[in-house]
Amino acid sequence: MEKWRAANRLLKYSSKLRCDRRLNLCYVNSIHSSALGLTRGFGETCKQFQPLIFRDCSKTLQEPVDRSLFRDACRIQYRCFGFLAKEVKRSPLFSTLSADDISYFKRILGEKNVIMDEDRLVTANTDWMGKYKGSSKLLLQPSSTKEVSQILKYCNSRRLAVVPQGGNTGLVGGSVPVFDEVIVNVGLMNNIIAFDKVSGILVCEAGCILENLVSFLDNQGFIMPLDLGAKGSCQIGGNVSTNAGGLRLVRYGSLHGSVLGLEAVLANGEVLDMLGTLRKDNTGYDLKHLFIGSEGSLGIVTKVSILTPPKLSSVNVAFLACRDYSSCQKLLQEAKRRLGEILSAFEFLDEESLNLVLNHLEGVRNPLPPSMHKFYVLIETTGSDESNDKEKLEAFLLHSMEIGLISDGVLAQDINQASSFWHIREGVPEALMKAGAVYKYDLSLPVQKMYDLVEELRIALGHSAKVIGYGHLGDGNLHLNVSAPQYDDMILAKIEPYVYEWTSKHHGSISAEHGLGLMKANKIFYSKSAETVQVMASIKKLLDPNGILNPYKVLPHCVSSDG
Numbered sequence: 434m435e436k437w438r439a440a441n442r443l444l445k446y447s448s449k450l451r452c453d454r455r456l457n458l459c460y461v462n463s464i465h466s467s468a469l470g471l472t473r474g475f476g477e478t479c480k481q482f483q484p485l486i487f488r489d490c491s492k493t494l495q496e497p498v499d500r501s502l503f504r505d506a507c508r509i510q511y512r513c514f515g516f517l518a519k520e521v522k523r524s525p526l527f528s529t530l531s532a533d534d535i536s537y538f539k540r541i542l543g544e545k546n547v548i549m550d551e552d553r554l555v556t557a558n559t560d561w562m563g564k565y566k567g568s569s570k571l572l573l574q575p576s577s578t579k580e581v582s583q584i585l586k587y588c589n590s591r592r593l594a595v596v597p598q599g600g601n602t603g604l605v606g607g608s609v610p611v612f613d614e615v616i617v618n619v620g621l622m623n624n625i626i627a628f629d630k631v632s633g634i635l636v637c638e639a640g641c642i643l644e645n646l647v648s649f650l651d652n653q654g655f656i657m658p659l660d661l662g663a664k665g666s667c668q669i670g671g672n673v674s675t676n677a678g679g680l681r682l683v684r685y686g687s688l689h690g691s692v693l694g695l696e697a698v699l700a701n702g703e704v705l706d707m708l709g710t711l712r713k714d715n716t717g718y719d720l721k722h723l724f725i726g727s728e729g730s731l732g733i734v735t736k737v738s739i740l741t742p743p744k745l746s747s748v749n750v751a752f753l754a755c756r757d758y759s760s761c762q763k764l765l766q767e768a769k770r771r772l773g774e775i776l777s778a779f780e781f782l783d784e785e786s787l788n789l790v791l792n793h794l795e796g797v798r799n800p801l802p803p804s805m806h807k808f809y810v811l812i813e814t815t816g817s818d819e820s821n822d823k824e825k826l827e828a829f830l831l832h833s834m835e836i837g838l839i840s841d842g843v844l845a846q847d848i849n850q851a852s853s854f855w856h857i858r859e860g861v862p863e864a865l866m867k868a869g870a871v872y873k874y875d876l877s878l879p880v881q882k883m884y885d886l887v888e889e890l891r892i893a894l895g896h897s898a899k900v901i902g903y904g905h906l907g908d909g910n911l912h913l914n915v916s917a918p919q920y921d922d923m924i925l926a927k928i929e930p931y932v933y934e935w936t937s938k939h940h941g942s943i944s945a946e947h948g949l950g951l952m953k954a955n956k957i958f959y960s961k962s963a964e965t966v967q968v969m970a971s972i973k974k975l976l977d978p979n980g981i982l983n984p985y986k987v988l989p990h991c992v993s994s995d996g
């Protein structure tokens with residue numbers, strides 16, 4: 434009885450759900466549900482989910498610890514609302530485009546930057562994987578902060594929903610419309626504003642393509658602190674808005690550290706100038722962090738200033754094979770200890786990932802002789818003393834071989850060989866796309882546990898799909914991907930919520946570096962407490978009271994911002 438009360442207290446606090454002991458089910462308080470606009474069809478949904486909810490409630494009852502009780506309460510909440518979210522409905526609060534709207538946009542942006550052409554809209558409406566498709570009728574291409582501000586001010590007054598878009602390389606459906614949101618693509622805002630060679634601070638517009646920044650900096654003797662497989666298309670504004678991690682995070686940290694300032698336009702058109710270039714600035718709340726990783730739901734990032742490291746002369750890349758996952762882990766520990774400051778990447782892929790790349794990408798070959806290796810590790814070092822660095826890396830490799838952590842390996846002899854090793858690792862997402870349907874999970878997990886999930890999911894899925902594990906081992910970030918000939922709800926039902934529950938149970942994050950987007954907005958409770966989500970919703974309400982910015986993404990659809 435006491436536990437039921439406790440569960441109800443938690444549920445009351447965290448959601449609009451109640452547990453009923455006599456009926457052995459959870460139900461929704463109808464006043465709240467109507468406030469959330471969920472009345473129609475909700476009775477049906479609850480009936481349908483009764484066995485599931487009942488099961489979860491019993492589990493809740495058996496758990497003596499409050500914390501886990503709370504987590505379960507959140508899960509119940511997800512199960513009900515998650516089901517509804519699958520059928521996310523266009524908010525009736527948003528207007529639809531009118532001829533007057535188009536005329537206004539043409540007046541401020543010029544005809545050619547107001548795009549209604551079908552082919553171009555198909556591209557802008559569809560994500561990189563072809564998995565998420567919106568039906569927007571309008572793509573706007575502003576050329577300046579002022580134009581972004583005019584667009585948002587107008588959209589806000591007209592209650593027109595907006596999806597901010599950069600290179601559209603995201604993997605969680607965050608950068609494409611869900612319905613008919615106006616697409617605002619900042620790709621024309623691609624100027625480099627300033628570069629200070631002494632401090633290494635770059636100031637540029639949000640639409641700069643990452644690879645272009647890399648080339649620019651290369652000429653100046655610097656590098657970008659982040660590097661990703663999608664660098665040829667992704668834009669720095671999108672990288673910052675999603676807090677993209679990538680291949681160098683182990684060395685240079687996340688964008689919360691390297692982004693020194695930014696400019697963002699709020700939903701009402703107000704421009705927040707936080708484009709500082711200082712390493713240290715403790716004057717009040719550091720609001721720029723709200724825009725790093727909030728996926729365009731709080732404002733559109735228009736400019737960034739970013740600290741870039743100098744380009745160092747000696748870069749070495751080794752491609753290694755390990756017998757088992759435990760050796761990969763130990764190798765990571767050794768690498769941190771023995772390579773220390775020169776370690777710049779520590780990536781891993783399993784045998785299945787390598788096979789996918791070899792089978793689906795042209796011109797890629799395994800640099801190691803064919804064998805039964807289960808795991809591969811790519812290590813990169815970057816330093817300033819060629820002979821010393823090489824010596825250090827060779828000594829580390831020799832030692833690791835002697836103690837049996839590496840079963841085979843090759844050290845790149847030139848830049849071409851180094852990039853061919855990188856091509857294997859960076860090619861995994863492309864190979865997966867070519868192989869058929871893919872379910873993607875981007876998880877932060879304790880390194881010791883990480884691969885258990887891959888193995889357990891393999892058992893759960895049997896022969897119905899291939900489960901592969903790869904990613905940024907140095908950052909504790911697993912890319913768990915399930916590859917199948919086509920999308921199939923039976924397969925999905927075996928993966929979710931299993932993967933999310935497993936991650937939550939091991940205190941991991943259900944989004945390490947890809948964001949929540951549309952895919953995981955309703956799953957946020959697996960990684961964040963109800964109180965935290967409620968504060969996020971309040972911030973959203975403060976900065977975007979009409980909810981026009983990237984609706985249906987990031988925050989769960991069941992959380993109302995007024996408590």
Ligand SMILES: O=C(O)CC[C@@H](O)C(=O)O
Nearest residue numbers: 662859862873904912914
């Ligand atoms: O497609 C994925 O799952 C991961 C993509 C990207 O983050 C990578 O590290 O290659």
Ligand SMILES: [Zn+2]
Nearest residue numbers: 679905912946
């Ligand atoms: Zn990644």
